[in-house]
Amino acid sequence: MPLNNKAIKKIMKDNKEAFDMLEHYDKTREKLWARKRIYITLNAAILKRLKEIREKTGKPISRIIEDSVSEIKK
Secondary structure: OOOOHHHHHHHHHHOHHHHHHHHHHHHHOOOOOOOOOOOOOOOHHHHHHHHHHHHHHOOOHHHHHHHHHHHHHO
16 A cells, blocks of 8 residues: 555654654764764763762663753754
């Protein structure tokens, strides 16, 4: 059963982030869904707060940062 334009637009809208990542990969061959290690310098108070959140939630600090940045983007 072929998809009509309305169904295609709905799929594109519902999965926009995935299609954007695939488009970026097609252009650059860089995987946006891959994880990369970076080294950063943080204020001691921020690092202390991140460690407190890690202890409370059980999430790694990298995941806490990713979640926070993802919320800003929305």
